[in-house]
Amino acid sequence: MSSKNGSKSAPHAPSSFRVEVAGKPGYEGAAGAQVAAQFAHLGMALPAEVRVCPIYEFTGRLTPREVEQAAKDLLADPVTQEYRVGESGMSPAFMMAPHWRVEVWLKPSVSDPHESSVRKALKDLGLPAPERVRCGTVYKIVGRLSAAQVERAARKILSNPVIHRYVITAP
Amino acid sequence: MPTETLTPPSLTIKNAAAKELVEMSRLHGWSLSADEMAAIQAHFKKAGREPTRAEVETIAQTWSEHCKHKTFTSAVRFSDGKKQIRFKNLLKETVFAATEKLKKPWCLSVFRDNAGVVAFDDEWAAAFKVETHNHPCAIEPYGGAATGVGGVIRDVLGVGLGAKPIFGTDVFCLCPPDYAGPLPDDVNHPRRTFSGVVEGVRDYGNRMGIPTVGGAIWFDPEFRFNPLVFCGTVGLMPRWAVEKSVSPGDLIVAMGGATGRDGLHGATFSSAALDDSSSPAAVQIGHAIAEKRVLDVLLQARDARLYRGVTDCGAGGFSSAVGELAADCGARVALENAKLKASDLEPWEIWLSESQERMVLAVPPKSLKALEALAAAEDVELCVLGQFTATGRLQVTFKGAPVVDLDMGFLHDGLPKKERTAVWQARPQNGSRKASGPSDAAKLRRALGDLIGHWNVCSREWVIRQYDHEVQGGSIIKALQGTHADGPGDAAVVWPHAATGRTDDYRALAVGHGLNPNYGRIDPYAMAMNAADEALRNLVCVGADITRAAFLDNFCWGNPEDPKVLGALVRAALGCRDAALAFHVPFISGKDSLYNEYLDSKGERHNIPGTLLISAIAPVHDFRRAVTMDFKAPNDPLYLLGWTSDELGGSLYAEWCGRPLDGRVPEVEAGSALEHMRALSAAIARSLVASCHDLSEGGLAVAAAEMAFSGSFGACLDLDEVNRSKEVDSDEVVLFSESPSRFLIEVPEDKERDFLKAMKGQPLKRIGSTLANPVLRVVSMDGTTLFEEGLDALKSRWRDRMPEAMTGARPSDGGKL
Numbered sequence: 001m002s003s004k005n006g007s008k009s010a011p012h013a014p015s016s017f018r019v020e021v022a023g024k025p026g027y028e029g030a031a032g033a034q035v036a037a038q039f040a041h042l043g044m045a046l047p048a049e050v051r052v053c054p055i056y057e058f059t060g061r062l063t064p065r066e067v068e069q070a071a072k073d074l075l076a077d078p079v080t081q082e083y084r085v086g087e088s089g090m091s092p093a094f095m096m097a098p099h100w101r102v103e104v105w106l107k108p109s110v111s112d113p114h115e116s117s118v119r120k121a122l123k124d125l126g127l128p129a130p131e132r133v134r135c136g137t138v139y140k141i142v143g144r145l146s147a148a149q150v151e152r153a154a155r156k157i158l159s160n161p162v163i164h165r166y167v168i169t170a171p
Numbered sequence: 172m173p174t175e176t177l178t179p180p181s182l183t184i185k186n187a188a189a190k191e192l193v194e195m196s197r198l199h200g201w202s203l204s205a206d207e208m209a210a211i212q213a214h215f216k217k218a219g220r221e222p223t224r225a226e227v228e229t230i231a232q233t234w235s236e237h238c239k240h241k242t243f244t245s246a247v248r249f250s251d252g253k254k255q256i257r258f259k260n261l262l263k264e265t266v267f268a269a270t271e272k273l274k275k276p277w278c279l280s281v282f283r284d285n286a287g288v289v290a291f292d293d294e295w296a297a298a299f300k301v302e303t304h305n306h307p308c309a310i311e312p313y314g315g316a317a318t319g320v321g322g323v324i325r326d327v328l329g330v331g332l333g334a335k336p337i338f339g340t341d342v343f344c345l346c347p348p349d350y351a352g353p354l355p356d357d358v359n360h361p362r363r364t365f366s367g368v369v370e371g372v373r374d375y376g377n378r379m380g381i382p383t384v385g386g387a388i389w390f391d392p393e394f395r396f397n398p399l400v401f402c403g404t405v406g407l408m409p410r411w412a413v414e415k416s417v418s419p420g421d422l423i424v425a426m427g428g429a430t431g432r433d434g435l436h437g438a439t440f441s442s443a444a445l446d447d448s449s450s451p452a453a454v455q456i457g458h459a460i461a462e463k464r465v466l467d468v469l470l471q472a473r474d475a476r477l478y479r480g481v482t483d484c485g486a487g488g489f490s491s492a493v494g495e496l497a498a499d500c501g502a503r504v505a506l507e508n509a510k511l512k513a514s515d516l517e518p519w520e521i522w523l524s525e526s527q528e529r530m531v532l533a534v535p536p537k538s539l540k541a542l543e544a545l546a547a548a549e550d551v552e553l554c555v556l557g558q559f560t561a562t563g564r565l566q567v568t569f570k571g572a573p574v575v576d577l578d579m580g581f582l583h584d585g586l587p588k589k590e591r592t593a594v595w596q597a598r599p600q601n602g603s604r605k606a607s608g609p610s611d612a613a614k615l616r617r618a619l620g621d622l623i624g625h626w627n628v629c630s631r632e633w634v635i636r637q638y639d640h641e642v643q644g645g646s647i648i649k650a651l652q653g654t655h656a657d658g659p660g661d662a663a664v665v666w667p668h669a670a671t672g673r674t675d676d677y678r679a680l681a682v683g684h685g686l687n688p689n690y691g692r693i694d695p696y697a698m699a700m701n702a703a704d705e706a707l708r709n710l711v712c713v714g715a716d717i718t719r720a721a722f723l724d725n726f727c728w729g730n731p732e733d734p735k736v737l738g739a740l741v742r743a744a745l746g747c748r749d750a751a752l753a754f755h756v757p758f759i760s761g762k763d764s765l766y767n768e769y770l771d772s773k774g775e776r777h778n779i780p781g782t783l784l785i786s787a788i789a790p791v792h793d794f795r796r797a798v799t800m801d802f803k804a805p806n807d808p809l810y811l812l813g814w815t816s817d818e819l820g821g822s823l824y825a826e827w828c829g830r831p832l833d834g835r836v837p838e839v840e841a842g843s844a845l846e847h848m849r850a851l852s853a854a855i856a857r858s859l860v861a862s863c864h865d866l867s868e869g870g871l872a873v874a875a876a877e878m879a880f881s882g883s884f885g886a887c888l889d890l891d892e893v894n895r896s897k898e899v900d901s902d903e904v905v906l907f908s909e910s911p912s913r914f915l916i917e918v919p920e921d922k923e924r925d926f927l928k929a930m931k932g933q934p935l936k937r938i939g940s941t942l943a944n945p946v947l948r949v950v951s952m953d954g955t956t957l958f959e960e961g962l963d964a965l966k967s968r969w970r971d972r973m974p975e976a977m978t979g980a981r982p983s984d985g986g987k988l
Binding site for chain 2: 034037040041106109110111112113116117120156157160162163
């Protein structure tokens with residue numbers, strides 16, 4: 001019952017890995033521009049750039065090598081995307097001007113079909129089943145925005161507080 | 172009934188005071204009234220024990236507005252100031268009574284299963300269901316709309332022994348996305364609701380490989396707190412699969428997704444108004460791929476005849492699915508057998524969970540092995556929950572301990588009958604606008620430009636292009652038509668034999684909708700008649716056979732405890748009955764969503780305008796003869812079918828003039844309309860018509876403009892030629908009146924004589940012709956040219972409205988006509 005309100009944040013167990021996927025230069029995707037355009041509806045200046053990236057968190061039973069394999073063979077498209085595990089591996093896809101970072105995750109009380117697809121695919125790849133998989137989205141926002149404005153955008157555009165939690169990191 | 176105490180925690184209601192019972196219901200979110208709680212108390216007093224929580228939860232779900240339609244099936248005392256009507260059962264004596272009276276032999280299953288079923292040909296039947304998912308869409312538009320689509324697809328999978336979903340059709344009532352008024356912080360901005368709902372429908376339908384072929388959208392700021400989202404699915408099934416029969420001894424098998432703590436109290440939630448503290452547990456994210464796998468197993472198992480009954484897990488989860496299938500026999504369920512997402516679920520939570528993508532089947536024990544093999548091959552989980560019995564009881568245990576032990580009779584018929592009061596007071600007729608004298612040409616021209624870009628007219632391309640409307644390969648008449656594939660179609664035509672492989676059979680199905688809450692503001696009876704008329708008009712435009720049409724109703728209303736709100740609902744139900752009888756079109760299924768109200772922080776109630784959607788389905792005997800609405804050639808004669816009266820009440824033009832409710836609301840003369848509609852659809856089926864479009868919002872002017880710019884040919888219209896009643900004395904009425912049952916028809920020049928012969932005796936009049944010039948030229952009743960408007964200008968206003976509001980882009984900048 002403890003997870004019901006969903007406000008408890010997960011402590012980072014040592015065996016937890018994060019994989020972030022980003023489009024290679026020229027393949028950043030159209031989603032960012034669409035998100036940027038919506039800032040106008042909140043009466044804010046348009047950000048100079050927004051990038052939208054999937055992010056995954058695995059907990060338990062996967063070795064770093066296996067996480068690397070999952071990222072390479074499953075989570076990132078080798079032609080248009082790159083990935084990084086944790087903070088490592090600064091590659092061109094992850095080079096960006098200083099930006100606000102808003103991570104949006106589903107609350108633990110909400111079942112995530114994306115998560116079950118990832119679990120299934122890991123199994124199909126012959127990888128061990130992690131204890132926990134979480135799938136989220138990172139919005140990287142370049143622009144002159146105040147903390148309060150980013151907070152408002154997070155609530156009104158980037159997430160639905162009914163089902164999501166978000167974490168904001170300043171540039 | 173056993174008297175020993177059931178699994179704790181039991182509730183203590185046996186000796187509770189009435190006030191405590193009500194408080195208990197509120198605390199647990201059961202949405203049970205004082206009377207209902209008292210009935211439950213009396214039942215358990217008689218049994219000599221306390222109920223378990225699971226038992227009261229089960230009763231609350233079964234008696235909920237969502238499952239039981241308790242308002243619609245209740246006794247109602249209705250008064251309209253002049254006469255009183257007492258209904259013993261509102262639904263049975265209105266909508267359903269018409270169906271019984273019409274007794275169409277091709278109606279195979281009406282009002283008793285998860286969807287309505289009509290015969291399509293000797294071998295196949297079509298199942299159709301439309302239902303709403305309003306409350307979840309208000310809170311989480313994307314998840315709410317996706318699970319709405321998933322739910323209605325499961326309804327079609329769970330009708331009879333299951334139908335294959337062949338297309339979807341979805342209707343929304345939303346606040347305009349450019350709404351700039353104040354909103355409470357907990358209410359999603361309409362732009363977000365709109366894009367979220369569209370994305371939810373898109374992702375679920377597209378991922379399941381079911382085309383979304385059409386629908387409708389109505390915009391009105393009054394939907395800002397409570398958007399309406401109607402999800403519809405049509406399925407195809409062999410006629411032998413229409414009936415299900417559960418036998419004692421059959422295994423209760425759950426198939427599909429695992430059970431989690433999802434969407435608890437979704438059904439009772441539908442009996443409650445939204446307020447600032449609405450629960451997030453009612454919201455889920457759909458998993459289309461999981462449902463697609465269930466679909467694949469189910470249809471193979473159906474054709475191998477591995478089960479005798481099936482239903483979907485919707486609101487109320489296992490409790491209502493098992494309860495419904497076992498209603499005539501009984502069931503024993505061991506909940507520990509359910510596949511769970513989390514290990515800490517309490518038994519009542521497993522029983523009530525509304526986790527998506529699950530179906531419940533009645534499987535003869537000898538077929539279980541074969542079913543398990545099929546499920547394993549498609550990677551679908553399956554578990555045996557228990558067995559159907561002949562005890563007449565619903566008995567649920569968890570690891571041997573009893574959880575629920577209820578009498579089926581009490582569960583399904585124990586709901587205390589309550590007579591409700593309904594009052595209807597006709598609005599005083601506001602004086603008709605007198606605008607005699609010379610027309611203000613500039614004003615009418617301006618009105619046309621504004622109306623063509625009105626939220627309730629403008630192009631839906633931004634939405635439609637997000638949907639896959641081609642998958643399965645059966646989409647014949649698509650939502651967007653014309654030379655640039657962007658004109659607004661009337662009805663979708665789908666060829667079911669794309670799914671059966673009978674490629675030399677050209678019969679198809681057409682689906683159309685009718686909805687206009689503005690008319691309902693003046694008179695809900697007129698709204699119902701007009702919705703029926705519009706749904707049929709849309710079918711006629713493509714050449715469907717409306718003698719074989721069937722209706723579905725969907726009522727979305729505010730709080731029916733207010734006698735005025737209920738009075739309006741009764742008026743609409745009477746309209747449905749009369750429309751069905753007059754058009755000879757039976758209702759085959761329906762749904763209602765009540766309590767669409769928002770309680771703001773100041774305690775003020777905001778009800779939605781009572782809204783009725785009528786959806787219609789009919790066969791097209793040869794789809795090769797179906798027509799689209801775009802003009803096909805220059806210099807073709809243009810005919811207007813039907814009478815034009817001064818009926819601007821509730822019209823877009825009246826709204827544009829700033830007096831939306833002034834004037835007479837359109838009145839349907841169903842008898843004569845039916846005759847000319849049948850004649851027209853027969854003429855279309857004989858290929859005597861090049862294009863046809865019905866006159867709806869915005870009247871003749873808007874219909875002509877749409878046909879012209881969709882086909883890239885102009886038109887000249889002479890308003891004096893229009894068949895009209897005597898009181899019509901101005902150009903504005905002829906141009907913008909929304910009189911029902913009218914069609915603008917382009918006839919190929921060389922078929923004009925045959926067309927006139929086929930339409931002999933009908934209220935038909937040639938009012939102009941198509942032009943090679945891309946202009947809409949309108950000649951006034953006094954013979955002078957009223958205005959001439961370029962199609963480019965009209966089209967860009969029509970096409971740009973929505974994309975501009977949603978993305979800031981104007982497609983018309985990208986290229987001309």
